[in-house]
Amino acid sequence: GAGVSQSPRYKVAKRGQDVALRCDPISGHVSLFWYQQALGQGPEFLTYFQNEAQLDKSGLPSDRFFAERPEGSVSTLKIQRTQQEDSAVYLCASSSSVGERTDTQYFGPGTRLTVL
Amino acid sequence: AQSVAQPEDQVNVAEGNPLTVKCTYSVSGNPYLFWYVQYPNRGLQFLLKYITGDNLVKGSYGFEAEFNKSQTSFHLKKPSALVSDSALYFCAVSFWGNNRKLIWGLGTSLAVNP
Numbered sequence: 001g002a003g004v005s006q007s008p009r010y011k012v013a014k015r016g017q018d019v020a021l022r023c024d025p026i027s028g029h030v031s032l033f034w035y036q037q038a039l040g041q042g043p044e045f046l047t048y049f050q051n052e053a054q055l056d057k058s059g060l061p062s063d064r065f066f067a068e069r070p071e072g073s074v075s076t077l078k079i080q081r082t083q084q085e086d087s088a089v090y091l092c093a094s095s096s097s098v099g100e101r102t103d104t105q106y107f108g109p110g111t112r113l114t115v116l
Numbered sequence: 117a118q119s120v121a122q123p124e125d126q127v128n129v130a131e132g133n134p135l136t137v138k139c140t141y142s143v144s145g146n147p148y149l150f151w152y153v154q155y156p157n158r159g160l161q162f163l164l165k166y167i168t169g170d171n172l173v174k175g176s177y178g179f180e181a182e183f184n185k186s187q188t189s190f191h192l193k194k195p196s197a198l199v200s201d202s203a204l205y206f207c208a209v210s211f212w213g214n215n216r217k218l219i220w221g222l223g224t225s226l227a228v229n230p
Contacts, residue, residue, distance in 0.1 A: 004159070033217065042120075042206055042220030043160070056217065091159060102148050102167045102210070105218065107159035 002026075004108035006092050012114045013082045021077045021111045025094030032075050033105060034067055035091040043091055049075060082115045089113070118143045120209050122221035129197045130229050137192040137224045139207030147209050149190040150218065151181055154204040163205075166190060177201070197228045 005024045013019050025032050031050055035043035036059075045059040051072035060067070064083075069075040079086055089112050093105035119142045129135045141147055148167055152160040164175025171183045181192045192205060204225050208218040 035218075040222075042208075042222050043218070044220070045217035048217060059217070093160075102165070104150070104162050104165060106162065107152075109157070109159040 004092055004094055004106055006090075006108040006111050008111060009109060010112050010114075012116065014116055015083060016081055018078065018080045019082055019113065021079075021090050021113070023075045023077070023092030023108060025073065025075070025092070026096075026106055029094035029096050029106075030072075031095040031097065031103065031105075032069060033093040033095075034075070034077050035093065036061075037089040037091055037110070039088070046077070046090075079113075082113075084115050087113055087115045118209070118219055120207055120219055120221040122205075122207055122224045124224050125222075126225045126227065128227045128229065131199050132196050135194050135197040135201070135226065135228070137205050137207075137226060139190045139192065139221060141188050141190065141207075141209050143209055143219075147190075149181075149183065150208045150210070151175065151179070151190075151192050152206045152208065154206065154223070160206065163192070199228050199230050202226055202228045 007022045033048050034046040036046055037043045047067045048056040049069040052069050064080045066078045089110040091110045093107045095103040095105045097103055121140045123138055150165045151163040154160050163179050164173050166173045166183045174180045179194050183190050204223045206223045207221040210218050
């Protein structure tokens with residue numbers, strides 16, 4: 001596709017519900033990143049995939065957060081038993097190479113999650 | 117600790133005037149520096165990056181940034197601001213040893229007044 005797409009764009013969940021957020025990276029991009037952006041803050045790294053391999057998940061805040069990219073393309077970020085503090089915008093980014101530190105990351109529009 | 121600072125929460129400039137959005141960093145090793153812009157309800161858009169070489173980097177939409185190693189700064193600049201430049205600007209750094217993730221500043225809100 002022309003850019004990174006994410007769905008849904010907005011999600012409202014009741015506390016305790018599970019949610020799944022989808023990311024479609026730019027076609028052919030090897031690297032995929034998830035970030036969490038709280039209101040008024042900069043993005044915070046959650047996890048990184050190189051193809052289907054999850055090479056870094058050091059930013060996932062708890063074991064309620066789980067991400068996968070089974071075929072090396074589309075990725076899903078799943079949050080179990082959502083809490084109010086999970087309310088944020090979840091950003092997905094992709095880059096073309098195998099994750100050189102100089103790569104440009106291209107971002108999707110984000111999914112705004114609100115937990116009531 | 118590795119960090120990025122954007123010392124100004126908000127910058128106001130008049131249309132047609134030059135603008136500067138400040139960024140300083142603290143990392144060990146060589147930094148790779150990025151600027152992104154975020155419009156309301158839209159994702160982050162890449163503006164420019166510094167990897168190595170010329171300290172003055174030119175990017176999208178007429179923006180440029182100057183890398184200053186001695187001052188550990190990477191300020192974003194534009195010679196003549198447009199009202200449409202009004203947005204949230206983020207500085208980010210990647211560096212040796214952090215496994216490719218970007219470390220972000222808190223953002224600076226730029227308001228360009230007609």
